[in-house]
Amino acid sequence: MKTNLPLVALATLLSGSALAGQAPGPAASPDIPISARDRFYSSDQFSNTVSVVNPADNKLLGVIRLGDITPANLSPLYRGQLLVHGMGVSPDAKTLLAISIGSNSVSFIDTATNAVRQTTYVGRSPHEAFFTPDGREVWVSIRGEDYIAVLDAATGKETARITVPNGPGMTIFSPDGRYGYVCSSFSPETVVIDVKSRTIAGRVKQESPFCPDIAATPDGAQVWLTLKDVGRTMVFDAKPPFAVIKTIETGPLTNHVNFARTKSGQFAYVTIGGLNQVKVFRTDDFSPVATIPTGALPHGLWPSGDGSRIYVGLENADQAAVIDTASNTVIATIPIGQGPQGVVYVPNAVPDGDGMQNLQPLGAAGKSSTLTLSGADGKPVTQVTLFDQGVLQTLQAAVTGLPPKKPFVLALSTDPKGSGAIEPLAAFMTNPAGAAVVNAIGPIRQVTQGAPEAARRYLVIVEGKPGETGSPVQLQKAP
Missing domain, CATH: 2.130.10.10 (YVTN repeat-like/Quinoprotein amine dehydrogenase)
Incomplete structure (x- = not known):
C-alpha cells in the first residue's frame, strides 16, 4: 500500500524525533x-x-x-x-x-x-x-x-x-x-x-x-x-x-x-x-x-x-x-x-x-578574575568578576542576599572587616528580590589581590548611600 506523507511529516520522521522544530x-x-x-x-x-x-x-x-x-x-x-x-x-x-x-x-x-x-x-x-x-x-x-x-x-x-x-x-x-x-x-x-x-x-x-x-x-x-x-x-x-x-x-x-x-x-x-x-x-x-x-x-x-x-x-x-x-x-x-x-x-x-x-x-x-563576598554568617552570597581591560578592570558583581529595595554601596576598605573609612565604587538599590547587578571600573584587581599589606584594599558592601554609609553587610572572602 502506497502512503503519501506530507513533506513536513516526512522530514520529521527522517530527523529521528517524534517532536521537531x-x-x-x-x-x-x-x-x-x-x-x-x-x-x-x-x-x-x-x-x-x-x-x-x-x-x-x-x-x-x-x-x-x-x-x-x-x-x-x-x-x-x-x-x-x-x-x-x-x-x-x-x-x-x-x-x-x-x-x-x-x-x-x-x-x-x-x-x-x-x-x-x-x-x-x-x-x-x-x-x-x-x-x-x-x-x-x-x-x-x-x-x-x-x-x-x-x-x-x-x-x-x-x-x-x-x-x-x-x-x-x-x-x-x-x-x-x-x-x-x-x-x-x-x-x-x-x-x-x-x-x-x-x-x-x-x-x-x-x-x-x-x-x-x-x-x-x-x-x-x-x-x-x-x-x-x-x-x-x-x-x-x-x-x-x-x-x-x-x-x-x-x-x-x-x-x-x-x-x-x-x-x-x-x-x-x-x-x-x-x-x-x-x-x-x-x-x-x-x-x-x-x-x-x-x-x-x-x-x-x-x-x-x-x-x-x-x-x-x-x-x-x-x-x-x-x-x-x-x-x-x-x-x-x-x-x-x-x-x-x-x-x-x-x-x-x-x-x-x-x-x-x-x-x-x-x-x-x-582574562578575568573572581572574588567572593560573604554575609554575616560567613557564607558566600555575592560573586564578583573583574574583566581585564589592560591596566583597568570592569567590575561586575552579582549581588544577592540583601534586604529588598534598600540602598547600599560597594566600596573598598583598608580593613578586611569593613570598619573605618571606605572608598565608594558604586551605589545601588536592591530589587524586590534583594539582588542587584553592580558595575564599576578601575585598577581593582591590583589593590584587592596580591598587593602589599600597606596598599591592600578589600571589597565590602555597606548600608546606606555615599557620604551616609552604615555598617558593612558583606565582606570579601579570603581566597
Whole structure:
C-alpha cells in the first residue's frame, strides 16, 4: 500500500524525533542535527565582541571584533561599537544581528564570512532585535525610549516606528508570524502587536516592570517572559485574549527563557543569575524537571537545531555552558568573550568552507578574575568578576542576599572587616528580590589581590548611600 506523507511529516520522521522544530521556529519544522556547519554566537558586552563557536567540537573559533575595550572606547573620536548586548538571526540563517546598547546600533553580520555588512544607528539604548518570520523586517526594541524601530531587512534602513509602553525590552514573534510580543523593562505591561496592521491586539499585565526576555513556544501555544527584579517567570496564552496562565517563582536575577523539544516533550529552560543555575520546566503542566548548576551568572540561552543541547552564556565566567537536554547536565564549558549577554544558535550558518574569515583571537579580553563576598554568617552570597581591560578592570558583581529595595554601596576598605573609612565604587538599590547587578571600573584587581599589606584594599558592601554609609553587610572572602 502506497502512503503519501506530507513533506513536513516526512522530514520529521527522517530527523529521528517524534517532536521537531526548535525555537524560534515552528514545531512543524524538521530538526537539524548538530554539525560543523552550525555556529553558536554570543554578544560580549565588555570586550565588545561576538564570540563564534563550532558546536561540533565546542571550540571557540575566534571573535568578530565590533569595538575596543576600555579606555579606548571612551574617546570622543571613538567609532566602534560599545556594550555589545543583544542578538538575533534571520530565518535563512544568513544574517546575524548584534545590538550595541552604548552606541545605539544594529550590526548586520554575514554568517558565512563573519563580515559586518551594514550598521544601522537607531534610538537610545536598543536592547534586542529580531527578524519577522518571513525575513523581510527587523524589529528593534528601543528600550531607552517607547517604540519598536522597524528596519528593512535588505537595506537595514528604518521604515517605521511602533509606539509601545515605555522601555520595550524585547520583541519575539509567534511561529506563524501573526503576532509580535513586546515585553517592557520599565513598564509593567507586555503588548501583543498584530504584525500585518502594526496595531496593538492585546495587553498583558506584568507582575513587575522589569522584563529582560520573552520567548514563544514552538507549538504556538504559549509565551513565556522573565521578570528579573522579582525573580519570577510568567506564562500567557499566545492567542487572544492572551490570558495569563501561570506565574512561577524562579529565583533572584531571573534572566532569559528558551525552549527545547525532544522525544520527552517540550521544555522551558530559564537562567537564574543569582543562583548560578538553569531551571527546567515542562510546558504542559509547568512542573519542575531539573535544576542545573552552570557557573557564574547565566544569562542568554538557545537550543541547538535538534533540541539535544542548550547553549548558555555565563556572564560572569566568560564562558558558555553546554547542557545535554537528555540528562539535563552540563557536558562542556567553552571560553568566550567578556560578559556574554544575548546568544543564538544557528544551524547551517556556514554551508561551505571553514567559516574562519574575519575572525580574530580573543587576546587580552580573555582574562578575568573572581572574588567572593560573604554575609554575616560567613557564607558566600555575592560573586564578583573583574574583566581585564589592560591596566583597568570592569567590575561586575552579582549581588544577592540583601534586604529588598534598600540602598547600599560597594566600596573598598583598608580593613578586611569593613570598619573605618571606605572608598565608594558604586551605589545601588536592591530589587524586590534583594539582588542587584553592580558595575564599576578601575585598577581593582591590583589593590584587592596580591598587593602589599600597606596598599591592600578589600571589597565590602555597606548600608546606606555615599557620604551616609552604615555598617558593612558583606565582606570579601579570603581566597
